[in-house]
Amino acid sequence: MSEEHMHHPNYLKIWAMLVGLLVVSVAGAMVGIRVVTLITAFGVACVQAYLVAKNCMHIGAARRFVPYLVATALVLMLLFFSGAAPDVMKPAGVNWVKPAWQEAAVEHDVSLHEARH
Amino acid sequence: MAETLTAASSHGEHAHGEMSFWSKYVFSTDHKVVGLQYMFTGIFMGLIGGFMAYAFRMQLAFPGVEVPGYGLVSPVDYNALVTNHGTIMIFWVAMPVLVAAFGNYLIPLMVGADDMVFPRLNRLSYQVFLLSAIVLICSFFVEGGGFGGAWTAYPPLSAQSQYNLTPLGSSLWLVAVGLEFVAFLIGGINFITTAMNSRAPGMKAYDIPMIVWMIVVASIMFMASVGPLLAGAVMLFMDQNIGTAFFDPDRGGDPILWQHLFWFFGHPEVYVVLLPATGLVADIITVFSRKKLFAYRTVLYTVFATGVLSFTVWAHHQFVAGIDPRMAHVFTVTTLLISIPIAEMMFVYIATLYGGSITLTTPMLWALAFIAEFLIGGVTGVFLGASGADIYFHDTYFVLAHFHYTFFPIAIIGFYAGISFWFPKMFGKMMNETLGKIHFWGTVIPFNLIFIPLFVLGASGQHRRIYDFSHFPNLSAPWQQDLRILATSALLVMLAFQSVFLVNFVWSLWKGRKAGKNPWKSNTLEWTAESPPPHGNWSELPTVYRGPYEYGVPGRDSDYWPQNEPN
Numbered sequence A: 001m002s003e004e005h006m007h008h009p010n011y012l013k014i015w016a017m018l019v020g021l022l023v024v025s026v027a028g029a030m031v032g033i034r035v036v037t038l039i040t041a042f043g044v045a046c047v048q049a050y051l052v053a054k055n056c057m058h059i060g061a062a063r064r065f066v067p068y069l070v071a072t073a074l075v076l077m078l079l080f081f082s083g084a085a086p087d088v089m090k091p092a093g094v095n096w097v098k099p100a101w102q103e104a105a106v107e108h109d110v111s112l113h114e115a116r117h
Numbered sequence B: 001m002a003e004t005l006t007a008a009s010s011h012g013e014h015a016h017g018e019m020s021f022w023s024k025y026v027f028s029t030d031h032k033v034v035g036l037q038y039m040f041t042g043i044f045m046g047l048i049g050g051f052m053a054y055a056f057r058m059q060l061a062f063p064g065v066e067v068p069g070y071g072l073v074s075p076v077d078y079n080a081l082v083t084n085h086g087t088i089m090i091f092w093v094a095m096p097v098l099v100a101a102f103g104n105y106l107i108p109l110m111v112g113a114d115d116m117v118f119p120r121l122n123r124l125s126y127q128v129f130l131l132s133a134i135v136l137i138c139s140f141f142v143e144g145g146g147f148g149g150a151w152t153a154y155p156p157l158s159a160q161s162q163y164n165l166t167p168l169g170s171s172l173w174l175v176a177v178g179l180e181f182v183a184f185l186i187g188g189i190n191f192i193t194t195a196m197n198s199r200a201p202g203m204k205a206y207d208i209p210m211i212v213w214m215i216v217v218a219s220i221m222f223m224a225s226v227g228p229l230l231a232g233a234v235m236l237f238m239d240q241n242i243g244t245a246f247f248d249p250d251r252g253g254d255p256i257l258w259q260h261l262f263w264f265f266g267h268p269e270v271y272v273v274l275l276p277a278t279g280l281v282a283d284i285i286t287v288f289s290r291k292k293l294f295a296y297r298t299v300l301y302t303v304f305a306t307g308v309l310s311f312t313v314w315a316h317h318q319f320v321a322g323i324d325p326r327m328a329h330v331f332t333v334t335t336l337l338i339s340i341p342i343a344e345m346m347f348v349y350i351a352t353l354y355g356g357s358i359t360l361t362t363p364m365l366w367a368l369a370f371i372a373e374f375l376i377g378g379v380t381g382v383f384l385g386a387s388g389a390d391i392y393f394h395d396t397y398f399v400l401a402h403f404h405y406t407f408f409p410i411a412i413i414g415f416y417a418g419i420s421f422w423f424p425k426m427f428g429k430m431m432n433e434t435l436g437k438i439h440f441w442g443t444v445i446p447f448n449l450i451f452i453p454l455f456v457l458g459a460s461g462q463h464r465r466i467y468d469f470s471h472f473p474n475l476s477a478p479w480q481q482d483l484r485i486l487a488t489s490a491l492l493v494m495l496a497f498q499s500v501f502l503v504n505f506v507w508s509l510w511k512g513r514k515a516g517k518n519p520w521k522s523n524t525l526e527w528t529a530e531s532p533p534p535h536g537n538w539s540e541l542p543t544v545y546r547g548p549y550e551y552g553v554p555g556r557d558s559d560y561w562p563q564n565e566p567n
């Protein structure tokens, strides 16, 4: 036990990195450019999740199959998204519409045609 | 061994003085006791589920009749009965009996361990499960009655009480299902860890009996698929109770999202219950045909392939839900692909039987019936998987007959196969063969007489979830009503024959012939322990020298070769 304890990551440093990244993601949104916002929001979130999983959840130190398991869960999440998104992310489809989405699209000045793609 | 419990009849080295009834049977951490607790709870829930089927089938065959023992089935009752019948049979019968009862009882015994890796978690798993069953049963009695929005709980029907009229029942139903998932997550951790870490010295991956592999793979699949639905259940609960609108299209939500969340879990789930059943069938047919499993590794590879593919087919339940037609093509292809490994597994089982010296004992009859009946269920799934055909078949009794031809072999036939095979180990007595065979034929013949008519009715356009067909002129031809009456009558016969099993069970417990350690001359490790095994299973843990299916090996005097015998 005591030996493992000597190898634990420097939590303070990781915490500082997480806070730094938080600043980046908030600042990114303030620039007001859509692409930048997306990158700073999702990109930074991915890095943060990786840092937490690796250091605070000790996945880096666990047996090999554990990271594989976690990776599998991520793959399943992507799979679910790719199967569900074609219907769930659309405001209208074959024989159905989502009125609330269409109103929102008008409000935010996104043409329906654009929202459909 | 920190605990000082003793198993029911053990007076051997492990007896450390008597424990009270409570700590021995109710709060036990012994994997065998937990397994039996799961089994008896599952049987009890099965009786409730069967009674519900009786009540709503009577209504369908004789609309408006006063059902003996139940009374008049109102439309609201009908919905609640059908919904809870399905929910109970899958989550409170198939899961506890096949995964948890056999998993708990058999895994430590078959891998040569004295108990599960986490015995207290194991006990917790059962307690959470019991709580979930109690919550579900309570939900029938609250104001408005039990949930009636179908076992798939599609919103908006499930989300909004002005539609389902069961505000309390539907929330309690969700809580019960959620608790049940938690119980099986805890249990699954145990199965996986025990099979990975507690195997007897010498037991390599390919020496593990099939049922252990299957339960482990099933537990992994359950873990990987249940997350989205658990999240979905929380979202639905909030839609019901605190006014969120995750699934309400008028307020920006999406009801189809629930269908995706449900079936992303729901389809893997059907394989979660299938795999343990196919595992125990493999173990039984090898014993009673005295032959090696035809292709051990092939079976394993088919299981892995099925496990992976089962995550890619879910939207075949949604072909007519308004999903993108291009996605329907994708899901048709994956659905047709997944039938390949499953078909291959069935071929391997049939090849195992070929040329064997077959004895038709009761467990063997059940195992063979599993293969025959499940094949019908699997093949009809292929029709449903073709999106074009499914536009016609969807939500008809054809679908209902399809999944009963899969679930019934799994949950009922599989259970009877397993219990008649391992009863001698669990209780130290043999079951009565004559009663067993009467029960077998009295179950399997009526089963087909129930569901073949329902295939025909489904193909004639009979929709599911209809309370009284006499309101639909197209569905009220005399021949259609006759078939409904035939199905219901066969159900009555089948239910009546279940009493033969209960009698046999109780009678064999008291009066059955003593079993000895290894009545079936089987190879696997559980048969080297006493019957029933004491707490701790063996006084000296076994060592393994070979795979589990060395039957009829040429050049040996005896036709079996236990895994623990050096030579």
Ligand code: HEM
Residues within 6 Å of the ligand: B152, B270, B271, B274, B316, B317, B335, B336, B338, B339, B342, B377, B378, B379, B380, B381, B382, B384, B385, B386, B390, B393, B394, B395, B399, B402, B403, B406, B407
């Ligand atoms: C492991 C054995 C199986 C089980 C336990 C099972 C179970 C089920 C259940 C419960 C449903 C109906 C759900 C509902 O609407 O309430 C269903 C529908 C369906 N099954 Fe299976 N199934 C099995 C095997 C298969 C196979 C092998 C295939 C195809 C190759 C298949 C294809 C389908 C399709 C396409 C549907 C949707 C039909 C519709 O709703 O229109 N199933 N199955």
Ligand SMILES: [Cu+2]
Residues within 6 Å of the ligand: B266, B267, B270, B313, B314, B316, B317
């Ligand atoms: Cu499916």
